[in-house]
Amino acid sequence: MATPTPFEFIDALAGRVLPVISPVLQPAVGEIRHRLVLLLNHVLGQEPEAMARLVRQRGRVVELSWRQWHLRLQATPAGLLEQAPEGAVAHLTLVIAEESPWVLAQAALRGDKPPVRIAGDVQLAAEVNWLADHVRWDLEEDLSRLLGDAPAHALVEGGRQAAAALRAFAASLAERFPIRGRSSGSANAGAGSADSGGSR
Numbered sequence: 001m002a003t004p005t006p007f008e009f010i011d012a013l014a015g016r017v018l019p020v021i022s023p024v025l026q027p028a029v030g031e032i033r034h035r036l037v038l039l040l041n042h043v044l045g046q047e048p049e050a051m052a053r054l055v056r057q058r059g060r061v062v063e064l065s066w067r068q069w070h071l072r073l074q075a076t077p078a079g080l081l082e083q084a085p086e087g088a089v090a091h092l093t094l095v096i097a098e099e100s101p102w103v104l105a106q107a108a109l110r111g112d113k114p115p116v117r118i119a120g121d122v123q124l125a126a127e128v129n130w131l132a133d134h135v136r137w138d139l140e141e142d143l144s145r146l147l148g149d150a151p152a153h154a155l156v157e158g159g160r161q162a163a164a165a166l167r168a169f170a171a172s173l174a175e176r177f178p179i180r181g182r183s184s185g186s187a188n189a190g191a192g193s194a195d196s197g198g199s200r
Contacts, residue, residue, distance in 0.1 A: 041081055054076070057075040061092075062124065092128065
């Protein structure tokens, strides 16, 4: 029997521990969802085209799922997002197919999209894909309002350098401890399967 790599061990441990601790973390998860919606709306508020696209989808619900966690977001008439009411039916479902936290972290550091299974409204899926491709958080601009231009630029540049170092570190670990049975060129969200429910 082959000895598991450190990251295969971590993935296996996460698979056993996360379902057990999920109920304990539920209050914190609710607060995280609330803060995430606030951040998304802050970013959307700086993008008039994104808000206009969401206005056209007002009332539509998108459900994002990973493992046992789910987030349902509803487009508002103002072109922003809110958590969908309890029991609301999702018009579009996005399921992150990769369950390994380590593999997802590697993809995020590379700037890759995770593999996603898509089901539901095709037009809404196209709008969500546009938002994912075009909406970006201008962190330096926000920091400059608080700290001034020079400190904000220095902080963001330091963050970029740290991210580059993390990418190099993750790549070296992936070469030393590859996860068996996985190819390095996994599909991204653009190659995810889509079960069309038709535009509505």
